Amino acid sequence: MLVLSRKTGESIIIGGQITVKVMRVEGDVVKLGIQAPAEVPVHRQEVYEEIQRNNREALTSERPAAPKLSPQKGSRPLSKPVVEKPQASTPA
Amino acid sequence: MNVTQTTELEPLTVKSENIIHLPLGLLGFEHLKKYVLLYNEQDAPFRWLQVLTDPKLAFLVLCPFEVLPEYQPEITDDDAEFLGLKSPQDALVWNIVTLRGNGHATINLKGPVILNRYTLTGKQVVIANASQYALQHPLPVIGTTES
Numbered sequence: 001m002l003v004l005s006r007k008t009g010e011s012i013i014i015g016g017q018i019t020v021k022v023m024r025v026e027g028d029v030v031k032l033g034i035q036a037p038a039e040v041p042v043h044r045q046e047v048y049e050e051i052q053r054n055n056r057e058a059l060t061s062e063r064p065a066a067p068k069l070s071p072q073k074g075s076r077p078l079s080k081p082v083v084e085k086p087q088a089s090t091p092a
Numbered sequence: 093m094n095v096t097q098t099t100e101l102e103p104l105t106v107k108s109e110n111i112i113h114l115p116l117g118l119l120g121f122e123h124l125k126k127y128v129l130l131y132n133e134q135d136a137p138f139r140w141l142q143v144l145t146d147p148k149l150a151f152l153v154l155c156p157f158e159v160l161p162e163y164q165p166e167i168t169d170d171d172a173e174f175l176g177l178k179s180p181q182d183a184l185v186w187n188i189v190t191l192r193g194n195g196h197a198t199i200n201l202k203g204p205v206i207l208n209r210y211t212l213t214g215k216q217v218v219i220a221n222a223s224q225y226a227l228q229h230p231l232p233v234i235g236t237t238e239s
Binding site for chain 1 (some may be wrong): 116118119120123134135137139140148149150151152158159160168173174188189190191195196200202203211216218227228231232233234
């Protein structure tokens with residue numbers, strides 16, 4: 001692992017496109033400012049890992065029956081889809 | 093599953109304009125970028141977000157607002173820009189559901205899949221207010237089925 005020392009306000013640049021700037025240091029908390037292209041998602045690692053794990057648990061190849069939801073107080077019946085269907089921008 | 097019988101998107105065949113593009117994939121599935129959103133009567137109000145290139149693979153998803161009326165996901169300006177969302181009405185929100193056996197299920201409220209309803213381009217975002225919501229929020233289910 002490459003280890004670099006940086007002061008508040010200093011940055012590193014990765015791959016010519018991603019900059020990571022030390023914004024503030026407060027005790028053991030470092031605030032980082034990250035600029036990356038839109039196609040490079042940036043996540044806190046523990047959040048990324050827990051959502052990744054959850055997605056893996058959710059993926060199914062057997063298409064089991066969906067659970068039956070309890071009716072919600074004061075809501076429309078859940079037997080029908082309640083959202084508008086997506087529409088493509090180009091008309092048929 | 094026969095796509096032509098189950099898709100609710102019109103027309104009834106999977107045409108290029110009905111394909112959902114997730115340019116970044118889902119977290120952990122970055123290589124799977126194209127999906128279709130399928131609906132069948134007995135699974136309502138859930139839908140299946142099915143991998144286009146491998147129809148066996150699918151995620152159960154739910155539009156959360158009817159079941160969880162207090163759920164208010166906030167997305168960052170960067171994500172709104174990435175998705176080309178000009179107003180909240182441009183967005184469709186689908187949260188991934190995990191079957192936990194015995195009819196129980198949890199829904200991921202931290203990382204919904206947000207779609208631009210006009211371009212059908214989407215992204216699994218970590219919402220700005222993720223700390224208020226659970227990754228595995230239990231869904232209110234009735235009865236149980238065999239797991």
